[in-house]
Amino acid sequence: MHSVCDAVMSTKEEAKRREGFKIALVQLSVGPDKAKNVAAAVSEIHKAKEKGAHVVALPECFNSPYGTKYFNEYAEEVPSGATSRALSRAAAEAGVCVVGGTVPERCGDKLYNTCTVWDDSGKLLAQYRKMHLFDIDIPNKITFKESEVLSAGDHVSTFDYRGVRFGIGICYDIRFPELAHLMAQQGCSMLLYPGAFNMTTGPKHWELLGRARANDCQLWVGLVSPARDTDAGYVAWGHTTLIDPWGQVKGQLDEKPGVIVEDIDLKVVEEVRSQIPIRIQRRTDVYDTVSKNK
Numbered sequence: 368m369h370s371v372c373d374a375v376m377s378t379k380e381e382a383k384r385r386e387g388f389k390i391a392l393v394q395l396s397v398g399p400d401k402a403k404n405v406a407a408a409v410s411e412i413h414k415a416k417e418k419g420a421h422v423v424a425l426p427e428c429f430n431s432p433y434g435t436k437y438f439n440e441y442a443e444e445v446p447s448g449a450t451s452r453a454l455s456r457a458a459a460e461a462g463v464c465v466v467g468g469t470v471p472e473r474c475g476d477k478l479y480n481t482c483t484v485w486d487d488s489g490k491l492l493a494q495y496r497k498m499h500l501f502d503i504d505i506p507n508k509i510t511f512k513e514s515e516v517l518s519a520g521d522h523v524s525t526f527d528y529r530g531v532r533f534g535i536g537i538c539y540d541i542r543f544p545e546l547a548h549l550m551a552q553q554g555c556s557m558l559l560y561p562g563a564f565n566m567t568t569g570p571k572h573w574e575l576l577g578r579a580r581a582n583d584c585q586l587w588v589g590l591v592s593p594a595r596d597t598d599a600g601y602v603a604w605g606h607t608t609l610i611d612p613w614g615q616v617k618g619q620l621d622e623k624p625g626v627i628v629e630d631i632d633l634k635v636v637e638e639v640r641s642q643i644p645i646r647i648q649r650r651t652d653v654y655d656t657v658s659k660n661k
């Protein structure tokens with residue numbers, strides 16, 4: 368039987384929980400050995416738990432090198448594939464929520480760039496397929512065409528954990544403020560973008576876009592990259608970054624493997640939103656962003 372004292376304690380604990388949580392953004396070294404990549408991710412999930420993390424986020428394409436020629440070979444079904452099963456088990460064993468970066472997902476004859484999210488019992492909480500495919504051509508710098516191999520997702524994906532609503536975008540998705548706005552409108556306090564920018568657009572836009580989305584949606588943003596491997600066909604910028612709802616960088620790695628473990632204070636979301644009330648000042652009589660697909 369629960370006493371009044373127990374009830375007061377649990378209300379206090381609940382109130383504290385609502386104030387925030389600890390996040391780990393893991394910048395992994397990714398190579399051609401899939402099993403090794405997945406084992407490294409699992410090991411980092413356990414280490415993050417030891418550092419007190421409640422939510423652990425991995426980078427884009429963490430089980431495979433990033434490149435159109437790799438996606439078919441490394442693709443797995445969700446949630447039956449080996450990588451899904453390993454993430455589910457790691458989340459349950461460590462007792463954390465795992466935002467599983469991305470993996471090439473096979474579904475029928477289609478391939479997607481997909482993020483899976485696992486709760487602390489190992490249950491699949493969310494599955495998001497990259498909506499804006501990375502097709503760019505900057506002459507003499509970088510040409511990339513994900514759409515040669517991948518199909519685009521068409522659903523916005525948010526999930527709730529510890530009473531907090533999170534939204535997911537994948538890398539190039541961050542260039543599209545409409546997606547971020549939809550997730551903010553749906554009640555998100557934090558957006559997580561597993562991403563692998565490159566040596567041309569990374570220095571120019573990675574932090575800028577993260578700060579822009581944090582500032583215009585007034586929420587926390589986490590950008591999670593693989594570490595840089597200069598021998599890889601696609602060289603990632605790295606610089607995993609955590610940004611607060613004021614648009615300020617609260618933590619940033621360089622190009623090497625590493626992890627950011629930080630407290631996420633949810634009161635800052637309310638503070639910014641009440642002090643600069645753009646959310647209620649939007650001229651939706653003139654413009655709007657609406658979702659046509661939940």
Ligand SMILES: NC(=O)CCC(=O)C(=O)O
Binds near residue numbers: 501538539568
């Ligand atoms: N993996 C990606 O979507 C890369 C996006 C990118 O580098 C960009 O500049 O945008």
